[in-house]
Each structure stands twice: as C-alpha cells, then as structure tokens.
Amino acid sequence: MIHEVDEGLRLLLVDAGLQESGVDLVFDAPTKDWSARRNAPTISIFLHGIRENAGRRRTGTAEEHDENGMVIGWRTPPRWFELTYLVTAWTNRPQDEHRLLSEVLRCLMRHDVLPAGMLTGSLAELGLTVELEAAGPRTDGPSASDVWSALGGELKAAIDLRVLAPLAGERAPAGPPVTEGLVMKAAPAVDGTAGDDPGRRLRYEGAGGDLPADGFAAERERQLPPGRRKRGSAAR
Incomplete structure (x- = not known):
C-alpha cells in the first residue's frame, strides 16, 4: 500500500507538469550526503x-463474490493508516526552491483526495x-525541526503532507462449490455382511447423477402403522 501511495503522489505531480520542466521527483531522505550529490x-x-x-478500525468479515454471485472468499475490513511526508x-x-x-x-491544494485514475494495485481494487x-x-x-535533526541537516522550508490510505484486509479463500449431494447408505448388518442398498442422495429433484435425483426431497407415500387411518378418511 505504501509504495502505491508513493506512485499516486508521483503521478499527481507529473500530471501538474513539474517533471516536464526538468525537475526530478524522488522519495529519498534529504540528508547532507544526498543533497551534496544531487545535480538537478x-x-x-x-x-x-x-x-x-x-478510529476507523472495524471488525468482522465481508463476502467476496464472482461474476456469477458465488462466494469465492471472505476478507476482513481494511485498516487505515496515516502516512506523513516531508516535501x-x-x-x-532559495528563490527557485520557493517557486518549486x-x-x-x-497542485496539492487542488485535491482533497488522490484521483481514482492515479490509484494502482490494491488501492485501485478497494x-x-x-x-x-x-x-x-x-x-x-x-515537528519539522525534529525531523531535520534526525536527518542531520539544516532546517529549511518544507510542506507537511499527510495521506490517509487503506491497507487491504486479509483474505480467506472459499472452497469450491458443492456440486454433488450427500449419499446416505445403510450400515453393514450386525453379522458383518454388507447390504445391497445403493444409497439415497440428499439433494433436490433435477440434480442428475447415477443415483435417484429426487432423494429425500421427493414426495412419497408415508406408511401408516396398523390401525391408523389418514386424516379425513372415513372410518371402516
């Protein structure tokens, strides 16, 4: 995510025409050694x-679907991070530095957010x-003085830039969809001999397969115990 924010900022400044005027855009730490080596x-x-x-942290998971609406995974919510840049x-x-x-x-004041066309990778996907x-x-x-002290350089004019960006949550893929129903078969007899029950498929009508497709979902005549009659039938 961090490198994608870098790329978005680079594209934003390139779009403003800064690079066309011969200005280098870099993400280096402006140390004394670095400043002595630059030549443009x-x-x-x-x-x-x-x-x-x-404050933006959330819990739970959200389903991910393919183009057919099938669940292909679950993802935790993104976490939000504030990235602070010294520009x-x-x-x-000094006059030329102030002009730049x-x-x-x-350029930065024109935008409250990075334009969607400048987002890449996971930022674009989210x-x-x-x-x-x-x-x-x-x-x-x-403070700026603390940053310059850590860099070992002298304090100079700089823009404090803060970017609030999401880091994609962790993804757990879903298993393949179930295409074959369960088959229930009778257990072997007590004496160890196997029965010849081919089994009954637990799925709905129209599923296909070698076994009967209706399974337990099909309507069937319930066998009543002796001495019982169907509700509504006349007594004999």
Missing part, C-alpha cells in the same frame, strides 16, 4: 511517519478514497 532541481517527497488511524525543493538558489514549493503546494492534507494544522507528530 529536485523535489523530495520523504516519508517519515506511519501511524494507524484506530522539500532543492536547487542552487509554490507549484507543488498549488475503490476507497485516499485523502490528502497538505500544510494542515500541526498534530501530535514530530
């Missing part, structure tokens, strides 16, 4: 936080929205 204008989308949104621009001049950040911010929040109010996560 770059937008870094660095993932530094993954946390579950426990930075890297050029030789402005273009990224404008058909659920992937929410975006750019430069929102600060939460209880690490």
Whole structure:
C-alpha cells in the first residue's frame, strides 16, 4: 500500500507538469550526503511517519463474490493508516526552491483526495478514497525541526503532507462449490455382511447423477402403522 501511495503522489505531480520542466521527483531522505550529490532541481517527497488511524478500525468479515454471485472468499475490513511526508525543493538558489514549493503546494491544494485514475494495485481494487492534507494544522507528530535533526541537516522550508490510505484486509479463500449431494447408505448388518442398498442422495429433484435425483426431497407415500387411518378418511 505504501509504495502505491508513493506512485499516486508521483503521478499527481507529473500530471501538474513539474517533471516536464526538468525537475526530478524522488522519495529519498534529504540528508547532507544526498543533497551534496544531487545535480538537478529536485523535489523530495520523504516519508517519515506511519501511524494507524484506530478510529476507523472495524471488525468482522465481508463476502467476496464472482461474476456469477458465488462466494469465492471472505476478507476482513481494511485498516487505515496515516502516512506523513516531508516535501522539500532543492536547487542552487532559495528563490527557485520557493517557486518549486509554490507549484507543488498549488497542485496539492487542488485535491482533497488522490484521483481514482492515479490509484494502482490494491488501492485501485478497494475503490476507497485516499485523502490528502497538505500544510494542515500541526498534530501530535514530530515537528519539522525534529525531523531535520534526525536527518542531520539544516532546517529549511518544507510542506507537511499527510495521506490517509487503506491497507487491504486479509483474505480467506472459499472452497469450491458443492456440486454433488450427500449419499446416505445403510450400515453393514450386525453379522458383518454388507447390504445391497445403493444409497439415497440428499439433494433436490433435477440434480442428475447415477443415483435417484429426487432423494429425500421427493414426495412419497408415508406408511401408516396398523390401525391408523389418514386424516379425513372415513372410518371402516
């Protein structure tokens, strides 16, 4: 799921035309060594936080069906996770970095969710929205200065991007559908000899097979005990 969110963000910025102007889009950590090696204008989308949104957690299972309506499996509900990115621009001049950040911010502010056409893999299969929040109010996560300290770099302008995405639940496949009914046969006699009862198929009329298709579902005349009469018949 995480790599699919990465791809969705990349496609979103490519669609905005950032890559066409010669800007590299990377997901590297912007450390001192990394910044010293870059040789082109770059937008870094660095993932530094993954946390579950426990308020959206659900229990139970849901059935999965094929095109004929047959149950082919069961899946637990998806779990929702908040991914936190640090988006930075890297050029030789601060003015150019601010211009790039402005273009990224404008692109992100156009969308509250990732467009469906930019979702791939399990995100596309689930058909659920992937929410975006750019430069929102600060939460209880690490501050920008803490992130930069961990990276070993100097504090610089950055966009705090939060993505709320679902992780598909676990799937349990269903067994193949039952196509042959149960067959009930009489047990061997007490003396050990086997009976010649071919058995009775426990299924409904029209099932086919070598054994009689009607089985116990077919109507049959009930044999009454001696001295009993059918309800409604005249007494002799």
